[in-house]
Amino acid sequence: MRFTIEKKIKDSKGEAGNYLGRAGVLETAHGVIHTPAFVAVGTKATVKSLNPEQVREAGTEVVLGNTYHLYLQPGEEIVKDAGGIGKFMNWHGPTMTDSGGFQVFSLGAAYGKDISKVTKITDPSLLIPERFDDSDAPRLAKIGQDGVSFKSHLDGSIHYITPEKSIQIQHNLGADIIFAFDECTSPTEDLAYQEEALERTHRWAERSLAEHQNLKQEDARRRSHSILEGQDHSGRSEDSFEHLPALFGIVQGGRDENLRKKSANFIKNLDFDGFGIGGSFAKEDMSTAVKWVNEILPEEKPRHLLGIGEPEDLFMGIENGVDLFDCVAPTRLGRNGTLYTKTGKMIIMNTKFRNDFSPIEKNCNCYTCKNYTRAYVAHLFHGKEMLAGTLASIHNLYFIVNLVKEIRQAIINENFFEFKEEFLGGYSK
RNA sequence: GCGUCGGUGGUAGAGUGGUCAAAUACAACAGACUGUAAAUCUGUCGCCUUCGGGCUACGAAGGUUCGAAUCCUUCCCGACGCA
Numbered sequence: 001m002r003f004t005i006e007k008k009i010k011d012s013k014g015e016a017g018n019y020l021g022r023a024g025v026l027e028t029a030h031g032v033i034h035t036p037a038f039v040a041v042g043t044k045a046t047v048k049s050l051n052p053e054q055v056r057e058a059g060t061e062v063v064l065g066n067t068y069h070l071y072l073q074p075g076e077e078i079v080k081d082a083g084g085i086g087k088f089m090n091w092h093g094p095t096m097t098d099s100g101g102f103q104v105f106s107l108g109a110a111y112g113k114d115i116s117k118v119t120k121i122t123d124p125s126l127l128i129p130e131r132f133d134d135s136d137a138p139r140l141a142k143i144g145q146d147g148v149s150f151k152s153h154l155d156g157s158i159h160y161i162t163p164e165k166s167i168q169i170q171h172n173l174g175a176d177i178i179f180a181f182d183e184c185t186s187p188t189e190d191l192a193y194q195e196e197a198l199e200r201t202h203r204w205a206e207r208s209l210a211e212h213q214n215l216k217q218e219d220a221r222r223r224s225h226s227i228l229e230g231q232d233h234s235g236r237s238e239d240s241f242e243h244l245p246a247l248f249g250i251v252q253g254g255r256d257e258n259l260r261k262k263s264a265n266f267i268k269n270l271d272f273d274g275f276g277i278g279g280s281f282a283k284e285d286m287s288t289a290v291k292w293v294n295e296i297l298p299e300e301k302p303r304h305l306l307g308i309g310e311p312e313d314l315f316m317g318i319e320n321g322v323d324l325f326d327c328v329a330p331t332r333l334g335r336n337g338t339l340y341t342k343t344g345k346m347i348i349m350n351t352k353f354r355n356d357f358s359p360i361e362k363n364c365n366c367y368t369c370k371n372y373t374r375a376y377v378a379h380l381f382h383g384k385e386m387l388a389g390t391l392a393s394i395h396n397l398y399f400i401v402n403l404v405k406e407i408r409q410a411i412i413n414e415n416f417f418e419f420k421e422e423f424l425g426g427y428s429k
Numbered sequence: 430g431c432g433u434c435g436g437u438g439g440u441a442g443a444g445u446g447g448u449c450a451a452a453u454a455c456a457a458c459a460g461a462c463u464g465u466a467a468a469u470c471u472g473u474c475g476c477c478u479u480c481g482g483g484c485u486a487c488g489a490a491g492g493u494u495c496g497a498a499u500c501c502u503u504c505c506c507g508a509c510g511c512a
Contacts, residue, residue: 043465064464102464117463140466153466184464250464278464307464328465335468336461351458381468382456389468 001176001246001273002027003035003302009319010414020294020321023411026302028094028176029243030086033061035302036318036411038309038404039096039326040397044069045079045089048331049389050397052091057367058397059405062176063091064326067169068100068161072152076172084174095175096326099166099208101250102307104148105184105280108141115186117307119282143183143200146207163207167247171215175245177274179306180208182250184278187285194254201252202266209270212247219244246273248304251293255285264296274302277322287316294321311340311403311427315420318407330400334392337381340399344428348392353378366398367391 009021026033040047040055043066047055055063065085070076082088086095110116140151147162166181182201185194249272253259267275275297277290290305297303302323308314309327317325330340339346341361346353348360359369360377368377368391380388403423410419 039464041465048465049468066465069465096464098464103466106464107466111466179464182464276464281463283463304464309463313463325463327463328467329463332462332465332467332469336470337468338462347460349458384468386468 001029001242003274003300003323005300007412007414009411009416012415012417014414019319020291021319021411021416022299022321022323023408024302024323026094026323028246030095030176031061031093033094033324034405034408035323036314036404036408037061037324038314038401039064039304039324040401041326041328041331042089042091043328044073045085047393047397049335049386049393050331052089054367054390054394055091055397056093058394059401060093060397062094062096062324063089064096064098065089065173065175066098066100066103067166067173068103068150070097070173071100071161071169072154072159076169080172080174086175094177096177097170097173097175097179098306098326099170099179099181099250100148100150100161101166101179101182101278102184103150104141104143104182105186106141107150107153108139108143108148109186109189110280111139111141112137115188115280117280118286118310118313119187119280121187121282147181148183163204164211167208167211167215171212171245178212178245178247179276180205180247180249180272182252182276182278184280184306185252185254187255187280187282189254191254191256191259194256194259198253198259198263201250202263205249205267205270205272209247209249209272212245213271216242216244248272248274248276248302250276250278250306251297252278253289254279255282255289257288257292260289260292261296264293268297272301274304276304276306278306286313287320290317290320290322297321309400310429311400312424312429314400314404314407315424318404318411319416319420325404327400330396331393334394334396335389337388337392339377339392340396342423342426348374348378349381354382360395361399364395364398366395368395368398 003024003026005022005024007023008016009019010016024035026035039062040060042063045065047063070079079085079088140153142149147160150159150161152159163181170178181204183197185197249267249270251263251267253263277293294303303321304324305317305322307327308317309325309329314325337347337349339348339360353374356374358374360374361369372391377391410416
C-alpha cells in the first residue's frame with residue numbers, strides 16, 4: 001500500500017493556511033483509491049442489495065467487509081480458500097475489513113439500547129449513565145481479560161475474539177487494508193471507564209500489530225521457501241505492493257480531549273500503515289475529536305473516520321484531514337426508503353410521490369435517476385419489491401460517493417470552501 | 430315463500446351483558462436509521478379536545494336492562510338448504 005498526498009486544502013485565495021484537509025491517492029495491490037474516498041460497506045462480503053457491477057457503476061472504489069460477521073458465516077477459512085474476500089465476492093477493486101471492534105459496542109453497551117454510532121443528544125453530559133443499574137442488561141458482547149466474548153446473534157454460540165484472533169481472521173479474509181481490534185465505547189460511559197477502555201484499546205493495538213508482524217514474517221518465510229523450491233505460483237512476487245494487508249491502528253478516547261490526544265499520540269508511535277478514528281459520538285463532539293486527532297497523526301499516512309458518512313459529516317471530516325469514510329447510511333437508508341437529494345433526505349413512500357413522475361433527483365447521473373421515476377420507486381417500496389432497495393441503494397451510494405468525489409475535485413481546484421458553502425447551503429438535514 | 434346461518438372500524442377477522450372506541454393482522458399516514466443483531470424499527474390510525482375528558486359508533490329501527498356490539502322484536506341485506 002502506498003499513500004501520496006496530491007493537494008492540500010487552500011482557501012479561496014489559494015493560501016494554504018493551517019488546513020488539515022487533503023486530496024491524495026492510495027495505491028493497493030487491487031487498485032487505486034482516490035482520496036478522500038467513500039468506502040461502501042459490504043459487511044457480509046456483499047453490499048446489500050447490489051451486485052459488484054452496480055457498486056462499481058455507482059463510483060465506488062473500495063469495499064469494506066466485517067471480521068465478526070464473516071468469521072461466523074461462512075467462516076474465514078472458506079473466504080481464504082475462495083482466494084480472499086475480493087475474489088470471493090467478485091469485487092476486483094481494493095477491499096478493507098473492520099476488526100469486529102464495532103461489534104464490541106453494538107452488541108455490547110449499545111445492545112437493546114437507544115444509542116448508536118452517532119447520538120442525537122445535544123448535551124452529552126446528560127448521557128452520563130448509571131453504569132451500575134446497567135450491569136445485568138442483556139448483551140451479546142462481554143469484555144474479558146484480553147479479548148471479548150461474543151454470543152453469536154445467529155445461533156447463540158459463544159466465541160472469544162482476541163486481538164490476535166481478529167488479525168488472524170483478517171489475514172485469512174485477505175483484504176488490502178485491515179484494522180486493529182479495538183473497543184468502540186459508548187458515549188454514555190463515564191470518564192473513568194473511557195480511560196480504562198482506552199488503555200485496553202492501546203494494549204490491543206500493540207497486540208494486533210505484533211500478530212500482524214508475526215503473520216507477515218511467517219508468510220515471508222513460507223514464500224522464500226517456496227521460491228527456493230520453485231513452487232511460487234502466486235505470480236505476485238514482482239508486485240511493487242505487498243500482497244499482505246496493510247494494518248491501520250485505531251484511535252479512541254471518547255469525547256475527552258486529553259484522552260483523544262493521548263490516544264493519537266500513542267497510536268501514531270506504533271508502526272501502523274494508517275489510522276482509523278473510532279468511537280460513538282454525540283454529534284457535536286465529532287468535529288473536535290477528529291481535529292484533535294488529526295493534528296497529531298503523521299501527515300503522510302492515511303486516516304479513516306470509521307462509520308461516518310452523512311453529507312455534513314463528510315465535509316467536516318475532509319476539512320479536518322480525513323481520507324477515508326465508510327458508512328452504512330446510503331445502503332441502509334436506501335433499503336428503508338429514504339433517499340438523498342441535494343436539498344435533503346426524501347422519504348419516497350410519502351403520499352406526495354405516488355404520482356410524481358420526475359426522477360429522484362433532476363440531473364443525477366445514477367442508473368436509477370436516468371431510468372426510473374419517483375412514482376415507480378415509490379410503487380416498488382409500497383409493493384415490497386426487492387428492486388426497491390436496489391434502486392434506492394444505487395442512488396444513495398452514487399450520491400454519497402459522488403459527493404466525496406466532488407469535494408476531492410474542489411480541493412484540487414482550490415475551491416473547497418466555496419463548494420462546501422454551496423452544497424450545505426442547499427442541503428437541509 | 431319457508432327454514433338455517435350470518436351482517437363488527439379502510440380490509441380481513443376476534444369479541445357474545447359491564448374491564449369495548451372494540452384484540453390481532455394487513456392497508457394507510459408520519460418518523461427514525463452514521464466501522465449493518467437492520468429489505469428493520471417506532472408512533473398515529475372514529476370525531477372533537479384546554480389531553481382531564483367529551484361525543485358518535487359494531488346492518489336499520491324499536492325494546493329488555495342500572496348497563497347492549499353482545500339478549501328480544503320487526504325490517505333490510507348476504508350465503509346455504511327446502512319448495
